[in-house]
Amino acid sequence: MNKPKNKSESKYFATAARMDEAFLELIEQKDFAYITVKEICAKAGVNRSTFYLHYETVGDLLAETAEHLITQFVEYMGADPATFIARIGERPLEELYLITPEYLTTYLSYVKEHRRIFKATVEHAATLQMVDAYRDLTRYVFIPILDRFGVPAADQSYVMRYHISGLMAIVDEWLRGDCEDSIEHIIAVIQRCVKRR
Structure with missing residues (x-):
């Protein structure tokens, strides 16, 4: 029973880590004010609903x-x-x-x-x-x-x-x-x- 939960948690945190990495890459290229959810999702390989599962805003x-x-x-x-x-x-x-x-x-x-x-x-x-x-x-x-x-x-x-x-x-x-x-x-x-x- 615990195994799926751990796998699910691991996937959740791995997705968040990908979005963090995408954000850090983007902020090295442009000012924060110009970074969009769409760009973060594209770079992280996730959809918008996944972004909003983790965060409300950039x-x-x-x-x-x-x-x-x-x-x-x-x-x-x-x-x-x-x-x-x-x-x-x-x-x-x-x-x-x-x-x-x-x-x-x-x-x-x-x-x-x-x-x-x-x-x-x-x-x-x-x-x-x-x-x-x-x-x-x-x-x-x-x-x-x-x-x-x-x-x-x-x-x-x-x-x-x-x-x-x-x-x-x-x-x-x-x-x-x-x-x-x-x-x-x-x-x-x-x-x-x-x-x-």
Whole structure:
């Protein structure tokens, strides 16, 4: 009895993976705004009803792809995120500045490598509503770090929004220029903007 169910689930996920691949190929060739369901289906070898079984809109596919990239990024970092999170309370404060060249080089290299999808994500951030994708990162990483720096709980959401918005604005501007400026230059800009006490 379980065998058909597993086979069916496997087929469902394999179809979704084909559509993801088709979407990634298309976004490398053209802007997100010009990608249609028809093109995705043709490239993935599926019909429109299959697309709508998985997604309501192309924006849903973009959101799923962006969330997948966030998960992949953690693996790309090479560090064990669980160990980092568990040790936040005992790490020296210098290691908790997430704007060091060590962290930023890895992050910016990943963004540059996947710039088309990140650019589409930034351009459609409001409609994608990707709050859930960052909720755990906020709860388990940013808030404990702000606690270590003595930021009062009542101020943490403001401080976090300020820093994340600023960082994203710089990355957004870099993406608009197709990541032409060097990663080293962008790191220097970020570090000049975020002054330590």
